[in-house]
Amino acid sequence: MNIRQRQVGDVTLLEVSGKITVGVGDVAIKDAVHVALGGGARDILLKLQGVTTIDSAGVGELVSAYTSVAHRGGKLKLVGLPPKVNDILQITQLITVFEVYDDEASAVASFKS
């Protein structure tokens, strides 16, 4: 898996691609979010368009990232869910927890409201 970080205004965007799975991708997400928070990020947008597989450990890391960001007074949102990632969030009912957007512009704008 691969994570690229870029800044869009006040929002830190993490573009994730590949597999978010136990022992590899799940740790990488945790590290990337902690590095971003440590660097002063408050609001984080995870772009998941390139994610091919997300296992239960990967979903667990999305939840951990969500709560870490919330504890610091920020928000973590998701954009560009591939159908299979969307299916998993539906099955696990985490779709009720995360704010999910189809496109980057609306997702970034949503942090301002």
Next chain:
Amino acid sequence: MPVAEPEAYLAVASRFENIELVQAVIEDLLRRLELGEDDRHWIGLAVREAVANAIKHGNGGDAAKQVEVEVRVDAGEVAVAVRDQGPGFDPSAVADPLAPENLLRPGGRGIFYMRSLMDKVEYHFAADGGTEVVLRKRIKAAAAPRAEEETRS
């Protein structure tokens, strides 16, 4: 009813990177059964969860302990058995990950994944230790894998 001989059997050391190895074998087998991409993805994901649980919870991450995977195809069904060398557990004692108080817990979704993605999930506990989880999924394809077609010149 006669029990089909395994189509595939493999044993791997308890290391997370070996999950990729197991998935590659499963993926190849399901492709030869002519299963569609969605079925291959969801069955593969359920098997990943079973192997991850066997490595982490069953074998406690001890690489000296093996995880065995056996795939059988019979009567319109794929059955994948995953065995560890652990002490076993009580599946009924596993918390419901959909309960509001558990929704934001980082862990505890592995068995739920398997149950959601497969038609049936069974646990067998051997008297001398070791847990076997059997994942079953009905398939529309032929009951036996097709050999790769040979190219003839």
